[in-house]
Amino acid sequence: MCAQTFGFIGTGNMGGAVARAVRKHLDGERLLLANRTASKAEALAQELGCRTADNETVAETANFIFLGVKPQMMAALLAELGPVLARRTNRFILVTMAAGLTIARIQELSGGNYPVIRIMPNTPAAIGEGMVLYTCSEGVSPDEEQVFLEAMSGAGRLSALSESLMDAGSAVAGCGPAFVDLFIEALADGGVACGLPRAQALEFAAQMTAGAAKLVLSSGQHPGALKDAVCSPGGTTIQGVRALEAAGLRSAVIEAVLASYEKNFDLK
Numbered sequence: 001m002c003a004q005t006f007g008f009i010g011t012g013n014m015g016g017a018v019a020r021a022v023r024k025h026l027d028g029e030r031l032l033l034a035n036r037t038a039s040k041a042e043a044l045a046q047e048l049g050c051r052t053a054d055n056e057t058v059a060e061t062a063n064f065i066f067l068g069v070k071p072q073m074m075a076a077l078l079a080e081l082g083p084v085l086a087r088r089t090n091r092f093i094l095v096t097m098a099a100g101l102t103i104a105r106i107q108e109l110s111g112g113n114y115p116v117i118r119i120m121p122n123t124p125a126a127i128g129e130g131m132v133l134y135t136c137s138e139g140v141s142p143d144e145e146q147v148f149l150e151a152m153s154g155a156g157r158l159s160a161l162s163e164s165l166m167d168a169g170s171a172v173a174g175c176g177p178a179f180v181d182l183f184i185e186a187l188a189d190g191g192v193a194c195g196l197p198r199a200q201a202l203e204f205a206a207q208m209t210a211g212a213a214k215l216v217l218s219s220g221q222h223p224g225a226l227k228d229a230v231c232s233p234g235g236t237t238i239q240g241v242r243a244l245e246a247a248g249l250r251s252a253v254i255e256a257v258l259a260s261y262e263k264n265f266d267l268k
């Protein structure tokens with residue numbers, strides 16, 4: 001078990017998901033949770049068997065300080081934490097998960113050239129099936145990166161990514177669960193339209209989506225080839241593919257990723 005303390009400020013959807021993942025490889029004593037609405041942190045602390053604290057205590061004591069607030073709230077939070085961080089004499093690393101905000105911006109807002117790890121997680125991290133992109137600032141040592149990666153390994157796949165590509169990666173891996181959830185919901189609606197009970201339609205749609213994704217990853221085959229393997233000549237699937245192409249599915253998905261990517265620039 002890791003001897004470092006991990007603190008979370010902001011335990012909402014994403015901060016909470018990452019805290020759940022980190023707890024798998026971290027003793028409860030080493031995990032501190034703070035949230036504006038304290039009851040949210042308290043409920044999660046009860047679930048995870050760890051402690052709550054206020055923002056100041058987390059900023060004073062944690063070795064890895066996860067900033068789990070919305071990008072629009074980051075300036076106010078770091079203005080509050082800045083004096084506390086400036087008083088610290090021991091080593092700490094800020095971990096930001098905020099969409100759009102660069103490492104340089106986090107350093108500027110925090111008032112110090114502190115080491116920062118910028119991550120882009122996603123909600124499946126809560127169950128160990130996440131895709132977590134990360135980039136380390138100068139000043140994060142290889143040993144510290146290793147400690148961080150071990151603690152985060154319960155989140156799913158971790159992939160180092162140049163900061164210049166973080167917004168693009170975010171549009172695919174960070175926002176993507178929402179796009180896939182829409183697709184699963186629509187698949188289930190289609191099943192209901194064909195007469196399936198709702199619960200079964202949803203189960204079939206979700207398990208199929210998980211299985212298809214795992215097949216892409218494990219087979220190494222191009223998704224186009226896997227699609228071809230499903231489409232029997234003169235069969236049923238190709239008629240569905242025809243309908244999706246007529247409705248512009250692929251273009252719609254590409255536009256969705258671009259729209260999410262572009263929004264990052266409003267948040268900087």
Ligand SMILES: NC(=O)C1=CN([C@@H]2O[C@H](COP(=O)(O)OP(=O)(O)OC[C@H]3O[C@@H](n4cnc5c(N)ncnc54)[C@H](OP(=O)(O)O)[C@@H]3O)[C@@H](O)[C@H]2O)C=CC1
Pocket residue numbers: 009010011012013014015016034035036037040055068069070071073076077097098099120121122123174175
């Ligand atoms: N949701 C997602 O899928 C992803 C989100 N992110 C990033 O994660 C970050 C959080 O997003 P998300 O979890 O969705 O948002 P949420 O609104 O679910 O969570 C934000 C949390 O921060 C708390 N908070 C706000 N201000 C403060 C403060 N000053 N001190 C302590 N706690 C505070 C809020 O408390 P309260 O309970 O009072 O509202 C809330 O619980 C964002 O920066 C986002 O860009 C990154 C990848 C994916």
Ligand SMILES: O=C(O)[C@@H]1CCC=N1
Pocket residue numbers: 099170174175
């Ligand atoms: O919608 C958002 O802003 C966050 C960032 C990536 C996923 N969700």
